[in-house]
Every structure is written in structure tokens, then in C-alpha cells.
Amino acid sequence: MDTTFPRLLLQHAAQRPQDAAMREKEYGIWQTITWAGMAELVRSIACGLHDAGLQPGEHMVVIGANRPRLYATMLAAQSLGAVPIALYQDAAAAECAFPINNADVRFAVAEDQEQVDKLLEVRPQCPQLQAIYYDDPRGLRNYSETGLHSLDALVAVGAVYAKEHPEFFPAEVEKTRADDVASMFFTSGTTGNPKGVVHTHRTLLDRARAGSDFDRLTHREEVLAYLPPAWIGQNIFSYAQWLDCGYVVNCPESASTVAIDLKEIGPTYYFAPPRIFEGLLTTVMIRMEDAGWLKRTMFHKCMDLAKRVGPALRDKKPVGTLDRIKYAIGNLLVYGPLRNNLGFSRVRVAYTAGEAIGPDLFTFYRSIGVNLKQLYGSTETAVFVCLQPDDQAKADTVGVPIAGVEVKVSETGEVLVRSPGLLKEYYKNPAATAEVLTADGWYHTSDAGFIDAQGHLKIIDRVKDVGRIQGGPNDGAMFAPKYVENKLKFFPYIKEAVAYGDGRERVCVMVNIDFEAVGNWAERRNLPYAGYTDLAQKPEVYELIKECVQKVNADLSVDDLLAGSQISRFLVLHKELDADDGELTRTNKVRRGFIAEKYQVLIDALYGGKTEQYVQTQVKFEDGRTGSVSATLRIVDTTVFHPVKAAA
Amino acid sequence: MNLQTTLRADLVEAAVEERAESFSATGKKIGDVILDVKNISLSFGGVKALTNISFNVREHEIRAIIGPNGAGKSSMLNCINGVYQPQEGSITFRGQTFRHMNSHQVATMGVARTFQNLALFKGMSVLDNIMTGRNLRIKSNLLLQALRIGPAEKEEIQHREFVERIIDFLEIQAYRKVPVGQLPYGLQKRVDLGRALAMEPRMLLLDEPMAGMNVEEKQDMCRFILDVNDEFGTTVVLIEHDMGVVMDISDRVVVLDYGKKIGDGPPDDVRNNPEVINAYLGTSH
Numbered sequence: 001m002d003t004t005f006p007r008l009l010l011q012h013a014a015q016r017p018q019d020a021a022m023r024e025k026e027y028g029i030w031q032t033i034t035w036a037g038m039a040e041l042v043r044s045i046a047c048g049l050h051d052a053g054l055q056p057g058e059h060m061v062v063i064g065a066n067r068p069r070l071y072a073t074m075l076a077a078q079s080l081g082a083v084p085i086a087l088y089q090d091a092a093a094a095e096c097a098f099p100i101n102n103a104d105v106r107f108a109v110a111e112d113q114e115q116v117d118k119l120l121e122v123r124p125q126c127p128q129l130q131a132i133y134y135d136d137p138r139g140l141r142n143y144s145e146t147g148l149h150s151l152d153a154l155v156a157v158g159a160v161y162a163k164e165h166p167e168f169f170p171a172e173v174e175k176t177r178a179d180d181v182a183s184m185f186f187t188s189g190t191t192g193n194p195k196g197v198v199h200t201h202r203t204l205l206d207r208a209r210a211g212s213d214f215d216r217l218t219h220r221e222e223v224l225a226y227l228p229p230a231w232i233g234q235n236i237f238s239y240a241q242w243l244d245c246g247y248v249v250n251c252p253e254s255a256s257t258v259a260i261d262l263k264e265i266g267p268t269y270y271f272a273p274p275r276i277f278e279g280l281l282t283t284v285m286i287r288m289e290d291a292g293w294l295k296r297t298m299f300h301k302c303m304d305l306a307k308r309v310g311p312a313l314r315d316k317k318p319v320g321t322l323d324r325i326k327y328a329i330g331n332l333l334v335y336g337p338l339r340n341n342l343g344f345s346r347v348r349v350a351y352t353a354g355e356a357i358g359p360d361l362f363t364f365y366r367s368i369g370v371n372l373k374q375l376y377g378s379t380e381t382a383v384f385v386c387l388q389p390d391d392q393a394k395a396d397t398v399g400v401p402i403a404g405v406e407v408k409v410s411e412t413g414e415v416l417v418r419s420p421g422l423l424k425e426y427y428k429n430p431a432a433t434a435e436v437l438t439a440d441g442w443y444h445t446s447d448a449g450f451i452d453a454q455g456h457l458k459i460i461d462r463v464k465d466v467g468r469i470q471g472g473p474n475d476g477a478m479f480a481p482k483y484v485e486n487k488l489k490f491f492p493y494i495k496e497a498v499a500y501g502d503g504r505e506r507v508c509v510m511v512n513i514d515f516e517a518v519g520n521w522a523e524r525r526n527l528p529y530a531g532y533t534d535l536a537q538k539p540e541v542y543e544l545i546k547e548c549v550q551k552v553n554a555d556l557s558v559d560d561l562l563a564g565s566q567i568s569r570f571l572v573l574h575k576e577l578d579a580d581d582g583e584l585t586r587t588n589k590v591r592r593g594f595i596a597e598k599y600q601v602l603i604d605a606l607y608g609g610k611t612e613q614y615v616q617t618q619v620k621f622e623d624g625r626t627g628s629v630s631a632t633l634r635i636v637d638t639t640v641f642h643p644v645k646a647a648a
Numbered sequence: 649m650n651l652q653t654t655l656r657a658d659l660v661e662a663a664v665e666e667r668a669e670s671f672s673a674t675g676k677k678i679g680d681v682i683l684d685v686k687n688i689s690l691s692f693g694g695v696k697a698l699t700n701i702s703f704n705v706r707e708h709e710i711r712a713i714i715g716p717n718g719a720g721k722s723s724m725l726n727c728i729n730g731v732y733q734p735q736e737g738s739i740t741f742r743g744q745t746f747r748h749m750n751s752h753q754v755a756t757m758g759v760a761r762t763f764q765n766l767a768l769f770k771g772m773s774v775l776d777n778i779m780t781g782r783n784l785r786i787k788s789n790l791l792l793q794a795l796r797i798g799p800a801e802k803e804e805i806q807h808r809e810f811v812e813r814i815i816d817f818l819e820i821q822a823y824r825k826v827p828v829g830q831l832p833y834g835l836q837k838r839v840d841l842g843r844a845l846a847m848e849p850r851m852l853l854l855d856e857p858m859a860g861m862n863v864e865e866k867q868d869m870c871r872f873i874l875d876v877n878d879e880f881g882t883t884v885v886l887i888e889h890d891m892g893v894v895m896d897i898s899d900r901v902v903v904l905d906y907g908k909k910i911g912d913g914p915p916d917d918v919r920n921n922p923e924v925i926n927a928y929l930g931t932s933h
Binding site for chain 2: 026027029138139141142257260622623
């Protein structure tokens with residue numbers, strides 16, 4: 001794989017100039033950019049940036065949603081040997097300051113006014129940030145800040161430069177090397193400052209290729225780019241594999257139209273974190289509950305059948321002829337239209353990762369004929385480590401190591417990975433690099449897991465989070481908080497859960513209800529409520545959640561390793577955990593330690609045996625203002641089951 | 649007291665006159681008087697809705713009309729809009745003086761409005777609703793349009809393109825095909841604004857654009873009003889109840905109380921005007 005991103009671009013532009021490279025929906029119409037058009041745009045931006053003084057090896061920031069011109073900017077920077085850093089478009093201004101200063105960024109390209117405002121806000125702390133270019137000029141007409149220019153102007157300058165120096169751009173692209181640094185990704189990090197993960201052209205492209213080979217992707221795939229470009233997964237699916245395979249990447253019209261755009265495009269290769277699949281399923285279920293008797297009956301009958309034979313059909317296991325016929329009828333009446341409605345009618349390969357996925361959720365999609373699979377990887381491994389083969393998809397594993405990858409489990413239970421896609425280093429942080437990347441070439445994932453009998457990797461939790469129960473009847477039992485939380489989150493009524501138990505006698509949990517699902521449930525039962533806080537504290541809702549908790553306990557009681565992790569008490573939080581309040585990371589993972597500190601009174605009440613506790617919490621609104629929410633939370637005991645030893 | 653206020657108002661007007669050709673706070677250029685309302689009186693039988701009201705609106709500015717319930721704000725807007733015919737006074741719009749206007753004429757002259765109690769076609773999609781705003785601009789006749797032949801099709805494409813720009817501007821792409829009746833109130837208000845914008849108006853009359861909205865929706869609406877004013881240079885006359893909103897976004901404010909004008913000037917002056925404080929801010933209505 002001795003090639004680079006810009007070289008691949010020029011290859012596509014030379015071989016198939018008129019084929020679509022990207023599409024973006026604008027003014028209600030999908031506008032196509034061909035490979036030739038893309039190459040020309042990249043050349044102009046690259047020449048413009050060179051003219052403005054961007055140096056090889058220098059870092060530049062790109063911030064915004066998925067827009068072809070932002071991807072073109074990344075390619076332009078790479079053509080000049082510079083390193084693009086995509087930042088999360090929904091990050092607060094203050095969060096942007098660290099990466100900009102850490103990487104000495106002088107140039108930034110922002111999508112629109114919102115992003116420009118953020119960069120201008122942090123500029124006093126980042127004096128070296130000299131030039132900001134914006135893609136969408138709306139609302140920026142009267143800005144007079146120095147160094148603020150439109151991307152249009154940059155493209156125009158670049159086009160002139162390219163005309164005067166026709167040899168410049170191809171020569172620059174020719175200079176790029178596979179082992180040059182290609183991109184840097186800042187990991188959200190649950191503690192401390194984010195770390196810049198450095199990847200070369202080779203590491204990213206090698207993994208992109210391995211993934212494409214595994215699923216036999218071709219240039220005919222259609223992909224919808226709707227996740228934040230700052231996330232490495234988005235970069236792999238809509239950038240690295242895009243350039244490797246040469247398929248079409250489609251950019252949605254806006255964040256709120258993704259569902260509509262998905263249906264219009266009908267992607268063939270699709271990725272979504274479990275919460276999106278869950279959201280889609282919840283919508284389907286709610287709409288089905290509201291549908292007429294005939295449709296509802298048909299749906300449930302067909303879904304029962306699908307649940308029974310669908311996964312087996314997908315896994316190419318033997319299925320009776322009668323069932324096959326029934327399934328075909330179901331496909332005609334229900335599954336097909338449903339897939340179409342969800343935008344999955346053309347999906348050949350769909351992946352989910354990032355979080356554990358509930359077995360019911362996972363089976364639902366596979367049973368209606370969507371080839372949903374799981375993968376394992378991280379920013380540091382350029383995503384692809386383990387993937388599930390088409391006929392071996394399981395809800396509780398993350399697949400088998402793919403070409404080029406070695407996986408082993410250390411004595412401490414930590415998963416170690418050796419792969420050509422490992423990060424080069426953490427930027428300016430040799431100590432952190434040495435911690436995860438040992439001299440023998442193994443990357444320490446800090447995930448606890450094991451490899452099962454079929455060779456599939458199974459992840460339990462983060463190594464550092466796996467704890468021990470101390471004292472009480474379960475003294476010394478293993479406690480994996482995330483495992484418990486995930487089991488709770490698999491219920492549609494529970495949006496988030498935070499479990500505590502390490503170093504304690506028993507396990508206690510704080511739960512966030514899913515407002516949509518529980519709200520709907522309450523409406524159906526004629527249960528009036530005034531809002532989130534009120535609904536969360538209804539005794540009926542507590543009963544509902546208690547049932548879920550007890551099902552989890554029953555489930556855990558048959559687990560050899562984790563029977564001691566059963567939940568003895570829980571409460572329902574009065575507000576949704578939110579990244580803006582620091583309770584979740586930007587990738588929506590709970591920050592357990594921070595939450596424990598913030599809600600110390602609740603933890604004390606949970607373990608102190610109280611039956612209710614008053615709590616007042618500061619909340620931050622999206623516009624930056626703050627307010628407070630207060631409520632008296634009830635705390636409820638649950639049934640804990642005797643561990644059942646599985647018959648060996 | 650009355651004399652003092654008048655004097656004060658005169659001073660304010662003089663001050664505003666001075667800054668007329670200068671730039672406003674947001675950096676945009678405020679132009680000449682585009683609308684001049686002189687000595688308007690309107691009564692319904694024995695009820696005097698408006699008494700001797702005079703004020704003017706300059707090109708590109710955001711002009712607010714505020715006042716407690718029943719102060720005559722909507723009546724004032726309806727006079728400008730030609731819905732009501734005042735018994736006394738005159739209205740000068742872009743150099744032409746009228747005793748009274750009729751709504752069609754007003755619309756052709758480039759004045760569009762939105763309504764306090766939304767007057768959208770509930771069963772029609774967002775797109776179609778905004779398309780109706782293009783009505784005055786469509787040249788081909790009904791027959792050609794119905795058959796979609798000749799210039800009619802080309803024209804429709806042009807108008808659709810314009811409407812799409814408005815949809816993009818107001819960020820309602822996700823609701824393009826949704827019947828308006830199914831949308832939440834805040835979005836319906838946005839569609840209402842979109843339809844008014846489709847007329848490519850010189851002047852936009854907004855009747856309580858933020859009534860009944862939550863804080864977030866209000867902020868969105870404020871941003872759209874400022875953006876319309878900024879991007880297209882549209883003059884905006886708005887009636888509003890929410891004092892905070894008015895003070896933040898308008899260049900000059902007229903205050904009405906029981907059909908009389910009791911204050912006129914930049915937001916800060918109006919805020920400090922004792923009579924305004926008495927009539928509006930000091931008491932809760």
C-alpha cells in the first residue's frame with residue numbers, strides 16, 4: 001500500500017473523471033461532484049492554502065458537518081504534506097482551544113457562522129490562529145475580524161495560482177509518502193486533556209483496504225456521511241475507504257434531514273452506532289402501536305416469524321421449506337416495505353460499534369434481512385481490528401481478527417492488538433504513547449475481554465473499570481459496571497444507566513429514562529405528567545424500571561463471572577445526562593467518576609439506605625446559559641437472585 | 649408631563665435623524681424614510697382604536713411597535729397593510745401618499761406580512777404554502793399553469809428554486825413535504841415567515857412573530873429576523889409583546905398605549921422613558 005490519499009484522488013480523477021465522487025443535497029436536489037471536479041476543487045484549495053502560507057508538516061483545523069468542500073480541504077492539506085485535524089462540530093468553543101494550541105494550528109476551515117463564532121471566541125487564547133476560512137457565508141457578511149475569509153475567495157485565489165503554476169500541484173502530490181503523517185484525531189478522553197492520535201497514510205489506508213477486502217466493497221457502493229468527521233470511523237467510511245474503493249459518498253442536506261436522505265439514497269454500505277439503530281426501532285414500534293388493527297396484527301405475526309427464522313436464513317443455516325415460503329411472503333408484505341422505510345433496502349453490509357448492542361435490537365435488524373454486523377476497533381487502531389463475517393454475526397461478540405491483525409489477551413484480562421494500522425504516536429505525548437504501545441509492538445486497548453470458542457472476541461468492560469465487590473455476601477466478586485449498564489440500556493425505557501459497586505458491598509444504579517419511550521408508555525396508560533422530571537419520579541415509572549432491573553438481575557444470576565454484580569438499589573435521575581454538563585463524553589459515554597462526584601448526595605443516599613433524597617443540579621443550556629433543576633428523588637430496593645451455577 | 653414627553657420625543661427624533669445616514673449597531677446601512685405614517689386615527693363606532701399616530705420607518709431598519717394588550721398595535725399594522733381604512737391621516741410608502749390602501753395594492757408595492765394567528769393552509773405542504781407566496785410573481789395564466797405547458801413549466805422551476813432558497817435559509821428542509829398542520833407551532837410560524845419572504849418584499853410586517861413560543865424557538869426566530877434584515881436588506885416592522893426580544897433586535901421602537909403614541913426612539917431611550925415604564929413595563933398586563 002505505497003500510496004497516499006491525494007495520489008488516490010488523482011488516480012480516480014484520471015481513470016474515471018466523470019463518475020460521481022460525492023453528492024450533496026442542496027436546495028432539495030442531489031448535486032453531484034465528479035472525481036474530476038473533486039480533483040480540481042482540491043487543487044484550487046491546495047494552491048490557495050499554499051499561497052496563504054500553509055507549510056508541509058503543519059497542522060490545520062477543519063470544523064463542520066459533512067460537506068464535500070470540507071473533505072476537499074482535508075485532501076488539499078494532505079496534498080501539501082500538511083496534516084488536517086477535524087474537530088467535533090458540536091464541541092463547545094472552549095473544547096476547541098486545546099487541539100488548536102496543542103498542534104500549533106495557524107489555519108482553520110469552518111463550515112458556517114456557528115463554527116466561525118467558536119473559533120473567534122477561542123482566538124484570544126490561540127494567538128497563532130491567523131486565518132479562518134468559512135464555507136457558508138450566511139450571517140458572516142458584516143464580520144470584519146482580521147484573517148477571516150470565505151472559502152470561495154481561497155478557491156478563487158488558488159485557481160489563479162494553479163493556472164500560473166500548472167506543475168505545482170501534481171509535483172506536491174508526487175512528493176507525498178505513505179509513511180508521512182496523514183491525519184490527527186483527538187480522542188474525547190474520559191479524563192484529562194484529549195490526546196492527538198497520529199496516523200500515517202499507510203496506517204489508515206492499510207486498514208481501509210483490509211476492511212474493504214473483508215466485505216468485498218467495490219466502487220459501486222453508496223455511503224451516507226452523517227456522523228461527525230472528527231470521529232475516525234467517519235473518516236474511515238467516508239474518506240479512507242472512499243478514496244480506496246472509489247465509491248460515492250453522499251452528504252445529507254442538514255442534520256435534521258438524515259432520515260429522509262437515507263431513504264432517498266438507500267446506501268449499500270452503512271455504519272451507525274447502536275443508539276441510532278435503537279432510535280429507528282423505537283420509531284417503528286411507536287408507529288406500529290398507533291397503526292390500525294390489521295397492520296398491527298400483520299406486523300406482529302410477521303415479526304414473530306422473522307425472529308424465528310430470519311437470523312438463521314441470514315446465517316445460511318438450514319430452514320424448512322414451509323418457513324422459507326412464509327418468510328418470502330413476510331418479506332413481500334412487511335420486511336421489504338419496512339427496510340425501504342428505514343432506508344435499508346439496498347444495504348449489503350451494515351456495521352455497528354462503539355457500544356454493546358442489545359440482543360433484541362441486533363436480532364431485529366438481522367431478522368428483517370439487514371446484514372447488520374459488529375466490529376471492534378478504536379481511534380488508535382484505525383478502526384478495523386475484528387469484524388464479523390456475514391454468516392457469523394452475534395450480538396455479544398465483536399467478530400474475528402481480520403487480515404494483518406493479531407489479538408491476544410494479557411494476564412490481566414486486557415485485550416492486546418498488533419496490526420499495521422496502529423497509531424504512530426500520541427502527538428507530543430511520548431509518555432502516553434509508551435503506556436499503550438509497548439516495544440514489542442502490541443497496542444494495549446485497555447478493554448477487558450476474552451476470545452470465545454469460535455475465535456470471536458468478546459469485550460466485557462474497560463480494564464480500569466472492572467472492579468471487585470468488597471464485603472457482604474458477594475465479597476470479592478467481579479464487578480463490570482459497563483456490562484451491567486449495557487444490560488439495563490437494552491431495555492427501550494432506559495436511556496442511560498450508571499452503576500457503582502467497586503469496593504462496596506453491593507451494586508447501586510442511577511437510571512435515565514428514555515423520555516420518548518416512557519412518555520409514550522405513560523400516554524398509553526393515561527398517566528399525566530408535566531415534563532421529564534415529573535415523569536421520571538412517577539411511582540408507576542419506578543415500577544416499570546424496577547421490572548427491568550429485576551430482569552437484569554435474573555439474567556446476571558446465571559452468569560458465572562458476574563453473578564455478584566446484581567443490582568440491589570436504584571434511583572431514576574431527574575435530568576438527562578448530557579455532554580454539555582460534562583456527564584457524558586462527546587461520544588455519549590457516561591463519565592462514571594464525574595457523575596459520582598457531581599451527585600455525591602445521591603450516592604450517599606443509595607448506600608445510606610435512605611428512601612428519598614433532595615437534589616439540586618446546575619444545567620447548561622445549548623446557548624451557554626445555566627439554570628438549575630431540583631427534585632426529590634425516590635430510591636427503591638430490588639430483588640437480588642441467588643447465583644445459579646450454570647451446569648457445566 | 650405630556651409636554652415633556654413630546655419634547656423628549658422630539659429630541660430623540662432629532663438624534664435619530666442625525667444618525668440616519670450612519671451605520672446601525674450591527675454595521676448595516678440605514679437608508680431614507682420608506683414608510684411615513686402621519687396623524688392616523690381609526691375608530692370602530694365609538695371605540696377609538698388609534699388616535700393621531702405618526703411615525704416613520706427607514707429603509708433597512710428593524711422597527712418595533714410595542715404596547716400592552718389592546719394598545720392598537722395590530723390595528724396599526726392592519727392600517728399599513730390596507731386591511732383597515734383609517735378615518736384620518738395619511739400613509740406615505742416609497743414617496744406615494746395614500747389616504748387608504750387596499751391589501752392587493754400594498755402587496756404589489758412590496759409589503760408582505762405574517763399573522764398573529766397563523767393564516768397558513770394547514771392541509772398543504774410546507775413547500776406549497778411557501779409557493780403561494782410567489783403568487784404575485786407568477787406571470788403565466790391559469791390555463792398554461794394547469795396544463796404545465798410552455799413558459800409555465802420553466803417559470804415554475806424558477807419559482808421553486810427561489811422557494812428552495814427560502815427553505816434552506818429558514819432551515820426547514822426536513823419538513824419540505826410535511827403538511828403544515830402537522831408541524832409544531834414554532835415551525836408553523838417559520839413557514840409563515842417563509843411565505844412572506846417568498847414575495848421578495850421590500851418591507852416585512854410581522855405581527856407578534858414570537859407569540860406563544862418557548863425560549864429556544866424565540867431565539868431561533870430572532871436570528872431569522874436579523875438574518876433576513878441583514879442578508880436581503882429587508883425593512884422589518886414588527887409587533888411584539890416580549891420586551892426583551894424587542895430591545896435586543898430593533899433599531900427603533902414605537903410605544904402605543906390605549907391607541908396613543910407615548911414613546912418613540914432607540915430601545916435604550918424607550919426603556920428609560922417614564923411614561924413607557926408606567927404604561928407597560930411598570931404594570932403587569
